[in-house]
Amino acid sequence: MNASTRRTLLVWAALVVAFLAIFWLTRAEELPSRPWADVEAAIEADELEGIRWVDGVEYELSTRGGELFASEGVLTSEQMEVLAERGIYLDYDMGLLGIFGSLLGLVPLLVVVAAVVLGLLWYARRKQVQQGGGAALEMRKSRARLVETPPATRFADVGGCEEAKARLLDVVDYLKHPEAWAAAGARAPRGILLEGPPGSGKTLLARAVAGEAGVRFFVVSGSEFVEMFVGIGAARVRDLFEQAGKVAPAVIFIDELDAIGRRRGSGVGQWNEEREQTLNQILVSMDGFEPQQRVVVIGATNRSDILDPALIRPGRFDVRLRIPPLDPSSAGQVLRIHARGKPLHPEVDLDAWAANAIGATGAGLEQLLNEAALLAVRRREARGGAVELRDEDLADALAALRTQGEAFEPLDRALVDSAWQLSRGDGSQRARIQLADGEVVEGVLVWADGNFLKLRREDGSEVALARRQVLRVEVPAPAAPPGT
């Protein structure tokens, strides 16, 4: 028997003994009971010495003869008066507590009243907090966007990534015909990790999986789980998986998975409990889906090297698909896909352009064609109203995109050089300016700053141009270039 058991037994024994003792000590001696008529007779005969009210209609009485007895009945007010005249008052017997005891009797009532008041106060406060805290509850909602109907994207809309597509066909098949997978006893793919550089088509592929399978599609970015408050991210994950479970079958696409899926316990000197909680919740939620539920999670990252190993273990993101940079043949496919609906000049050879665009990503190629289409629209006047994409549009678009990354474009440099030349005062700077709409203007620069140009043509007319109209400025090399 250990110490705590002994103590327990001791306390029990003490309590029971205390009970027996108190009971024994207070055991009331039973007073002989007499009919109420005896009491009335005693009052009449002035034989009563004292009268004590016990409870309800019970009284204890003593007579001048020293007799003690109990009786039950009701004292009339006349009898009370008679007794009072003789100096006999009803004894309420507060015992040791005396007057204090009567106050004590009020305590239960006071406590109940206080409890009501406190309860109401608490309720009002709670309500206030709740109204103020509405935003906090809202925060816990996942911000994932549910694409209402299954997306219209198909694998045919995705150029290249043949290997990934082949693997994802399995997933589509599982979403469509889970019973076949169940029959084979095969564990269905639960999480697919798409790795690839930005713009290589990870989102498109995920969307195509949902589109091919004809299921709901949830898009969420990993960074949307990252929040200042601990627990919010995890709550959002739970909310997301709950929502997906409700509309299953579904595909959940988590973009930028590395924002939360970073290796736990890493990070220099910082301990990010919030992110770890969020990650743990994703792991638990992915484990929590029953195979019948048909929810597939597709994660995308371009930093798979920093992902937590637990995220990649079997049963989670166990299918890892690398989206390689485009090779020329798939780049051609991608270009053809994006050229759909765009009027190409018959001379344009997309495959040649694809060979030219080594290292480009799908998104880059899409932008190239879009830029070229924009140029084609701007240049339609110069081409007699025909809207079509020509090789020169593509070339200019490619040049524009290539230079986009540079802080200081050649065009800006040309403009700055011109302004500098003009400021020297010789005023005879010739320039040949190609406009974005295909027109070419030649003349003498009379004004140039970072934003506007003014040219005087041979015939003496002047034309003012804004920076955004200008595609290229050709000027003879300045005599003394500024130290740029």
Added chain:
Amino acid sequence: MDGLLQRLLLLVPLWLSLSVHEWAHAWTANRLGDDTARLMGRMRLDPLVHLDWLGTVLLPLLGVPFGWARPVPVNPLRFKGLSQDTGLLLAAAAGPASNLVLALLAALLYRLLALLPAAPLAEAALALLEIAVPLNLALAAFNLLPVPPLDGGRVVDGLIPYRWREGWAQVQRVGPVLLVLILVGAELGGAGILAGLSGCSNRLIGR
């Protein structure tokens, strides 16, 4: 004087019954995999570990028909092999259930003791059991009221259909107010319930 002494007499079975009640919560939770209460030393029948000075000592002594012991902590995340809802439900239901068992045991013991020839000690023991039976019935009934802070409210938590959860959350919010109203209502006009319970207890002890 009599009132205070009577309340002192009531205190003994009250402490013992509440100890068993709280211990039952802790024991059930422990059986289901949540050893939080056990590790906190609350899985004991010792009244002193469950005692709340206001709720278990002062209020009963003042004759307030209401009280509480220190609640046993339950961590649903630690339940093994069953859902958190079910676990919470079982752990919550264990308290009132233990009071019912206790009432039955006390009644049984009372009947056995009543067979013995009358002796002063036996008389006192009978008095103890005579208080214990209706007390435990009352504890079980009161705690099973489906009002959120009580055990009965937690049982409802586990049983309520998912689509009623939202409404139930509203009830939970006003739970303490409801409880106060019920207490006041019982104080003002609830003699019927008590009479029913004492009738029930009289049958149990064979009167």
